[in-house]
Amino acid sequence: MAQRFDYLIIGSGIAGLYAALLARAHGSVCVLTKGSIDECNTKYAQGGIAAAVGRDDGPDLHLKDTIEAGAGLVDEEAARILVEAAADRIHDLVDFGVPFDSADGEVSLGREAAHSRNRILHAGGDSTGAHIELSLSGLARLSRITIKEYVQVEDIVVEEGRATGVRAIDTRTNLADRFDAGAVVLATGGCGQLYRVSTNPDVATGDGVALGYRAGAEIRDMEFIQFHPTALRMPGVPIFLISEAVRGEGGVLRNARGERFMPRYDDRAELAPRDVVARAIVREMAETGSDAVYLDVTHLDAARVSARFPQIYRYCLDHGLDITTESIPVSPAAHYMMGGVRTNTWGETTVRGLYACGEVACTGVHGANRLASNSLLETVVFAKRVVQRTLERDGEAAAASPEARALPDATAHEGAPMPDRAAVQSLMWEKVGIVRDAAGLAEAAARLGAWRATTAGRGDGDRASHELANMALAGALVADAALVREESRGAHYRTDFPEPRDEWRRHIVYRKGA
Numbered sequence: 001m002a003q004r005f006d007y008l009i010i011g012s013g014i015a016g017l018y019a020a021l022l023a024r025a026h027g028s029v030c031v032l033t034k035g036s037i038d039e040c041n042t043k044y045a046q047g048g049i050a051a052a053v054g055r056d057d058g059p060d061l062h063l064k065d066t067i068e069a070g071a072g073l074v075d076e077e078a079a080r081i082l083v084e085a086a087a088d089r090i091h092d093l094v095d096f097g098v099p100f101d102s103a104d105g106e107v108s109l110g111r112e113a114a115h116s117r118n119r120i121l122h123a124g125g126d127s128t129g130a131h132i133e134l135s136l137s138g139l140a141r142l143s144r145i146t147i148k149e150y151v152q153v154e155d156i157v158v159e160e161g162r163a164t165g166v167r168a169i170d171t172r173t174n175l176a177d178r179f180d181a182g183a184v185v186l187a188t189g190g191c192g193q194l195y196r197v198s199t200n201p202d203v204a205t206g207d208g209v210a211l212g213y214r215a216g217a218e219i220r221d222m223e224f225i226q227f228h229p230t231a232l233r234m235p236g237v238p239i240f241l242i243s244e245a246v247r248g249e250g251g252v253l254r255n256a257r258g259e260r261f262m263p264r265y266d267d268r269a270e271l272a273p274r275d276v277v278a279r280a281i282v283r284e285m286a287e288t289g290s291d292a293v294y295l296d297v298t299h300l301d302a303a304r305v306s307a308r309f310p311q312i313y314r315y316c317l318d319h320g321l322d323i324t325t326e327s328i329p330v331s332p333a334a335h336y337m338m339g340g341v342r343t344n345t346w347g348e349t350t351v352r353g354l355y356a357c358g359e360v361a362c363t364g365v366h367g368a369n370r371l372a373s374n375s376l377l378e379t380v381v382f383a384k385r386v387v388q389r390t391l392e393r394d395g396e397a398a399a400a401s402p403e404a405r406a407l408p409d410a411t412a413h414e415g416a417p418m419p420d421r422a423a424v425q426s427l428m429w430e431k432v433g434i435v436r437d438a439a440g441l442a443e444a445a446a447r448l449g450a451w452r453a454t455t456a457g458r459g460d461g462d463r464a465s466h467e468l469a470n471m472a473l474a475g476a477l478v479a480d481a482a483l484v485r486e487e488s489r490g491a492h493y494r495t496d497f498p499e500p501r502d503e504w505r506r507h508i509v510y511r512k513g514a
């Protein structure tokens with residue numbers, strides 16, 4: 001017998017927990033999450049959350065920066081909602097117990113790339129995400145919310161065009177279960193694990209995009225994957241993000257020859273948009289024959305560095321690197337999914353009764369490139385609107401896009417072996433990564449198409465098999481969209497089409513059966 005709730009929320013990062021905490025006032029709420037409650041991208045967020053609350057700042061300036069970063073594809077209505085609601089959502093987080101840092105009685109505001117003002121609120125210095133996750137999960141556990149850890153959703157149940165629940169497995173026993181709901185909310189986060197080098201934890205396998213696509217929802221902007229320029233690159237040391245805020249505080253990038261190079265690429269130097277910095281690093285690494293460049297903060301006050309970035313300082317020190325006296329070896333890593341399940345400004349997807357918020361959703365606020373620290377903000381602004389919407393109208397859907405296309409049919413080759421996770425990650429990193437071209441993308445699309453067919457409905461019915469099938473499908477969406485988009489824009493860069501093209505100032509949308 002299926003268990004029934006008014007709200008079924010899939011995912012326990014900031015989007016899922018914040019939505020659950022708001023929804024609990026309006027009905028029964030169940031959060032399903034495939035690992036422990038705090039296994040999510042949210043926990044690792046360092047820099048902070050953007051909000052135009054400084055004296056010299058305002059929503060219009062924040063909007064301008066967001067639109068500029070998005071390279072012509074930002075949905076202005078959604079972005080205006082984002083920046084105008086920021087201060088109120090920060091108040092909500094404070095009410096939920098998030099301890100944002102302050103100095104002299106005023107909230108501390110950091111600076112990050114492509115922001116024209118200091119507007120990044122942080123907690124515990126560079127431990128913002130950990131504080132958010134701890135505060136929200138602690139509160140959720142104390143409330144009437146049902147939290148089911150180690151439950152992986154494998155499919156959305158759609159009946160007569162409406163999402164009515166989910167099929168799931170207990171990841172410890174592999175036993176199947178079914179949950180019914182009035183509103184099904186996807187809050188499953190991103191897909192960084194598609195790539196061999198990624199800042200994202202193991203759970204970020206693009207499940208929500210695959211669940212949405214299979215359920216008939218539209219998926220948009222998947223070619224836009226943000227690569228963070230500076231992840232720690234030390235042999236044998238797990239990949240760890242070195243926040244943008246380190247460059248915001250004055251950190252400079254040098255190549256293996258010790259030369260500062262960013263001013264040669266962009267007037268904004270180290271604070272240029274992430275795609276510009278990531279590509280510059282790739283080029284410098286190739287030219288110097290090195291697998292890293294160096295982020296140097298040794299000229300900054302050592303006490304300030306360790307106080308402002310306690311997590312980074314401690315992590316590096318634990319691995320034998322004192323960042324106050326030595327440069328940090330870094331290289332780019334897959335970081336954030338700008339695209340996802342397409343929603344309107346109320347978080348409604350194109351399937352009735354199915355909502356999406358957080359990184360899994362494509363609201364349009366990021367366009368082709370996300371402005372740093374806008375993602376945590378997006379999660380709470382649109383999670384709030386999802387809950388509001390469920391109170392106003394029942395099970396409606398976003399309007400369908402006339403331009404939606406289906407992925408090419410997946411065909412398995414006779415006797416083709418099952419891929420493993422590492423094979424998908426290597427293919428994506430090498431052919432669908434920071435620098436792309438038609439030949440590599442076509443090869444990747446063909447292989448992912450075959451793997452989609454090989455993995456669909458096969459495997460052992462365990463978490464790993466479901467994740468692999470979802471990765472093949474999400475990866476196929478990224479590769480196909482990147483092949484179709486014959487230009488360079490935002491985070492999507494092709495050597496065979498190195499400039500933006502006016503005719504491509506539009507979105508690529510997928511829908512099964514379109």
Ligand SMILES: Cc1cc2nc3c(=O)[nH]c(=O)nc-3n(C[C@H](O)[C@H](O)[C@H](O)COP(=O)(O)OP(=O)(O)OC[C@H]3O[C@@H](n4cnc5c(N)ncnc54)[C@H](O)[C@@H]3O)c2cc1C
Nearest residue numbers: 011012013014015034041042047048153189358359373376
């Ligand atoms: C290292 C790092 C640093 C970052 N720094 C910043 C920053 O400073 N500022 C900023 O704005 N953004 C930052 N980001 C991005 C930001 O953290 C994320 O975009 C945001 O936390 C996403 O929140 P979410 O709730 O949508 O997803 P997540 O926090 O990733 O949560 C997704 C949840 O869904 C669950 N899930 C997934 N699939 C399933 C399934 N099939 N069934 C059940 N459960 C499932 C996962 O287990 C997880 O609990 C950073 C990201 C990383 C990785």
